[in-house]
Amino acid sequence: MKQFMTAGGVKRRVLIVDDEIINLELLGAMLSESFDADFASNGEEAMAALTAPGADYSLILLDLMMPVMDGFEVIERCQANEQLRRIPIIVMTAEKSAEVRSIRMGAADFITKPYDMPEIILARCERIIELSEDKSIIRSTERDKVSGLYTREYFFAYLDRLLTRLDVPADALVLNIDRFHLINELFGREEGDRVLRRAGELITEELSRSRGIACRSESDTFFIFSEHREDYEPLAERLQEELSRSTQARQLRLRIGIFALGDDPDPESWFSRAKAACDRIRGKFGVLTARYNHELYEQTVFHERLIGDVQDAIENRQFVVYYQPKYHIQGERPVLGSAEALIRWIHPELGFISPGEFIPLFEQNGLIRRVDHFVWREAASQIRRWRDMYGVNIRVSVNVSRVDIADPELETKLLNILDEFSLSPDDLLLEITESAYSDNGDRLIEIVNALRNRGFKIEMDDFGSGYSSLNMLTEIPIDVLKLDMQFIRRMLNDERNLKLVELVMDIAGFLGVPVVAEGVEEEEQLKVLRDMGCQVVQGYYFSPPLPADRFSELVEKECQSLNDE
Ligand code: C2E
Ligand code: CA
Ligand code: CA
Secondary structure (H helix, E strand, C coil), X not given: CCCCECCCCCECEEEEECCCHHHHHHHXXXXXXXXXXXXXXXHHHHHHHHHCCCCCEEEEEEECCCCCCCHHHHHHHHHHCCCHHHCCEEEEECCHXXXXXXXXXXXXXXXXCXXXXXXXXXXXXXXXXXXXXXXXXXXXXXXXXXXXXXXXXXXXXXXXXXHCCCCCCEEEEEEEECCHHHHHHHHCHHHHHHHHHHHHHHHHHHHCCCCEEEEXXXXXXXXXXXXXXXXXXXXHHHXXXXXXXXXXXXXXXXXXXXXXXXXXXXXXXXXXXXXXXXXXXXXXXXXXXXXXXXXXXXXXXXXXXXXXXXXXXXXXXCEEEEEEEEEECCCCCCEEEEEEEEEEEEXXXXXXXXXXXXXXXXXXXXXXXXXXXXXXXXXXXXXXHHHHHHCCCCXXXXXXXXXXXXXXXXXXXXXXXXXXXXXXXXXXXXXEECCHHHHCHHHHHHHHHHHHHCCCCEEEEEECXXXXXXXXXXXXXXXXXXXXXXXXXXXXCCHHHHHHHHHHHHHXXXXXXXXXXXXXXXXXXXXXXXXXXXXXXXXXXXXXXXXXHHHHHHHHHHHHHHHHC
């Protein structure tokens, strides 16, 4: 085993503090090959050793429960002392709540008793010393304050070290709490923090049974590196049950993606694969775990390909904008009123790619901004063309992604496009999906207000699909409600859905905004909607989305019949 030396080749000194001799012996045996170990059997002895002339400890391993002076007091005294504060402290405890408390007080890390994983303990000690000596890494970044787990940065640094010692099969896991943002929204941030803290505790507990380490990678996502096990599904169920018990949020759900380590040497990529597996079961009821497999591998490769090809696709016009007509249905006969612009990707090698495939992908990495900008410009130029060709105003709705909402340039970009084609905000309607509200409601309210002040009309897309539909209506002034397609699909076979559609019509009537029903495929649906007072319908019943020239034929026909009347 290699020794952990200072630059001068001297072993570093470690102070081990515990009132139980057996623990001192155990730890001493584990560490003595790499370190010079000194011992103290209570807090007072420890303070004496630490403040003795010439003392130069690199690390303190500290038991919390001790006679005379306990570990908490030692932490407190060290924190109060300019010199001693620099020595990292690893707390040794069997008690979960004490860990969190000591981390908050300033301890760098903790080790759980009993000590049955010498290599992990040793790696931890080395890592902590390394970090405390590396002035560029601030101590407070080792542990995530909320969950008590490592921070992502530290996790990967530590994993690196661990891997040189661990020679058993292992798995990379990504654990995600489903719809976590809703807990924050509905019950407040404190409740959200409570759930994250509990998740951290449960994961730590689990890892005291099998070897491993964990971190919180971002808000509600945890990375876990674990010795291989077979029981992930029951484990996930257990965690989910325990976690649900700690919150008022009913039906809390979690997902775990699993990647079994193979030859790939890059830890970051293990976790991005585990994450891909985890993402695949988002929203799938009753499935808590998913393994990364070949199919997913191919999907990942495919997605990477799409990401790489975007720029080319924009430059070479592989993206094509289709237009789906919207009809006004309250008159004697349906009248073509406007259109929705829907993107298509005709890839030179991969063929036709549906937006359902690439839009969510591009939303994840922000590329959607460029794609949407392209679509808006295309749509604007088409409106201009129709106006010049037929003298008619066909208004076009464009989709504004949740990601565009966060773009501070959004308003400017839209105005520039209108300017370029001498159009007004009236001509371009903006469809914003309802679920953008649950991402960041305040920002959405702000931007919707700003855009409406400029004269843009806002259509709330997929209305009724989210959790905050009604809530949102009271806060966001909108111009059109676009009913989620699912309602229309189920409306005729399911009385409750029919009632819901009626309810939405009533609400819209009360707010004085028209309702667009999309996904209308059958005459019967059309009739029912018309009788309910729905003004505008979009769907295969009238027409699928069409390329611009085919849509132009519709416009021509419409002009013709208008002239005939
Ligand atoms: P969306 O905005 O809800 O668009 C409506 C989708 O329903 C379109 O699918 C349309 O082709 C489809 N549809 C229309 N009528 C019917 C019908 O009668 N029956 C059925 N089953 N489907 C119908 P599409 O074009 O595949 O687009 C899927 C989603 O991709 C869109 O949902 C939208 O969220 C997104 N999307 C499409 N183009 C763009 C774009 O340019 N920018 C952004 N950000 N998102 C886009
Ligand atoms: Ca839409
Ligand atoms: Ca929609």
